[in-house]
Amino acid sequence: MNITKSEELFSRAQQSIPGGVNSPVRAFKSVGGNPLFIERADGAYLYDADGNAYIDYINSWGPMVLGHVYPPVIEAIQKKAVSSTSFGAPTELEIEIAELIKTMAPNIDMIRMVNSGTEACMSAVRLARGYTGRNKFIKFEGCYHGHADCFLVKAGSGLATLNIQAVPGVTAGAASDTLTCGYNDPEAVEELVRQNKGEVAAIIIEPVAGNMGCIPPEPGYLQGLRSICDREGMLLIFDEVMTGFRLSAGGAQESLGVNADIVTYGKIIGAGMPVGAFAARKEIMQHVAPLGSVYQAGTLSGNPLAMVAGYTLLKELKNNPDHYAQLEKKTAYLEEGLLQAFKGKSFPVVINRVGSMISVHFSGHSIRDFDSAAKADIPVFNRFFHHMLQSGVYLPPSAFETWFVSNAVSYENIDNTVEAASRFNG
Numbered sequence: 001m002n003i004t005k006s007e008e009l010f011s012r013a014q015q016s017i018p019g020g021v022n023s024p025v026r027a028f029k030s031v032g033g034n035p036l037f038i039e040r041a042d043g044a045y046l047y048d049a050d051g052n053a054y055i056d057y058i059n060s061w062g063p064m065v066l067g068h069v070y071p072p073v074i075e076a077i078q079k080k081a082v083s084s085t086s087f088g089a090p091t092e093l094e095i096e097i098a099e100l101i102k103t104m105a106p107n108i109d110m111i112r113m114v115n116s117g118t119e120a121c122m123s124a125v126r127l128a129r130g131y132t133g134r135n136k137f138i139k140f141e142g143c144y145h146g147h148a149d150c151f152l153v154k155a156g157s158g159l160a161t162l163n164i165q166a167v168p169g170v171t172a173g174a175a176s177d178t179l180t181c182g183y184n185d186p187e188a189v190e191e192l193v194r195q196n197k198g199e200v201a202a203i204i205i206e207p208v209a210g211n212m213g214c215i216p217p218e219p220g221y222l223q224g225l226r227s228i229c230d231r232e233g234m235l236l237i238f239d240e241v242m243t244g245f246r247l248s249a250g251g252a253q254e255s256l257g258v259n260a261d262i263v264t265y266g267k268i269i270g271a272g273m274p275v276g277a278f279a280a281r282k283e284i285m286q287h288v289a290p291l292g293s294v295y296q297a298g299t300l301s302g303n304p305l306a307m308v309a310g311y312t313l314l315k316e317l318k319n320n321p322d323h324y325a326q327l328e329k330k331t332a333y334l335e336e337g338l339l340q341a342f343k344g345k346s347f348p349v350v351i352n353r354v355g356s357m358i359s360v361h362f363s364g365h366s367i368r369d370f371d372s373a374a375k376a377d378i379p380v381f382n383r384f385f386h387h388m389l390q391s392g393v394y395l396p397p398s399a400f401e402t403w404f405v406s407n408a409v410s411y412e413n414i415d416n417t418v419e420a421a422s423r424f425n426g
C-alpha cells in the first residue's frame, strides 16, 4: 500500500500542529506508525491522500450513522450555505430541530445547542450543580466526557490511549469535586455517596461506555444508579454523545429503558458538523440563562449549517426506524463473523457489542470496566489494527475506542472485514 503522500503530510503537519493532529488519538501514537491523512469519504469508505480506500468503522466517532456524504444532508447544507454560514441570532430552524428531538428522545422538554460534546457535558454538570446547590459529582473510571478540567480525572479515550495519569494544567481545585469509581460497580457508588452525603449534585455516565472500548452496562446497573439518584436528590446525567440517536431514535434512555435527568448529545445532532447539546425536563432547564442564572452561551450555538444537517439526518432516522433494525442486524453479523474468524487462534478475544457499537479486546476475561479493559493485550490490538489497515479496514487507532458501524456498510464489506480478521495470527 502506497502511503507516500500521507507520510509527507504528517511530516509537514508536525511543523505547525502539535503532534501533527488536532485531536490526540488520531496520531496513531499508541498503535504505532504514522496517521493516514484523509482526503474524502463516501458511504462506507474513507479515501486517504494517496487514494487508498478503507471500509470505515470510525464514522467520525459515531455521527455518520448512515454513512458518509449522505445525499439529503449534503444537499441541505449546500442549500443553506448560500444564506450565510452564521448569524449569531435565533432562527426558525433551531425551533424545528428542538421540536424534532423532543419527539424522538424521552424526558426532554427543552434543549440547548452547543458546539461539542465537551461543551454539552461541561454545561450539564454546571446545570446539575446550579439546580441542586451541591458541588460534587461522580464520574466513572474510563468514561470520557470531553476535556473540561473537571472531567480529566481517570478518563478514558485519549488519556487511556496515551496513558496520561494526571494532566498538567488541571489544578487540584478544578478536579477536587470530581469523585470517581469503577464502571458497573454499584456498591462503589453507594460508598462514594455515603462518604459525601448531601454533597453530590449528579452522577454522569456513558450509559454504554464507549471510551474504553465498548462496555455494556450490566443488567440493573443503570436502574440502580437511577434509584440512588432519586433517593439522594441527585441528578442522573446520561452522556449520550455516542449512544444518542445511534442505539435507537430515543438513544440509550429508550434502548435501555432508563430515564436520565439531563442528557448530553454530540456530533450526531449536526450529522458530523461541530455540535453538541444538553437537554432535560423544563423544571431543570429553566435554570439555564437567560431563563435562569446558570450561564452558558456561544456565538456558534445553533449554527444554521449544523442545524440543517442535523435536522435532515435526525428526521430520516425518526421516519425510518428500519435503519436501526438494519444496523442491529449488520453489527450482529459482524460480531458473529469476528467470533468465527478468531476461533482456534492462539490468543483470547472478547467482543462487546451494543447495537451498532462494537469493540474487540484481546483478553481471556470479561471486559466490564476500565481495569479489565486495561489488562487486555494492547500490543496484540496494535498489531491487529495495522493488519486490518493493510487489508483496507479502518478501525479506531486505539484499544480504548469503540467501533461505530454505519448503515452504508454492506454485507460484502462485512464479509471482507471478517476475512481480513481471519488472516490475523497475533
Ligand code: HOZ
Pocket (backbone or CB within 6 Å): 023, 024, 025, 026, 061, 144, 157, 158, 211, 401
Ligand atoms: N477521543 C475521541 C473519541 N472518543 C477522538 C476524537 C477525534 O480524534 O476526532
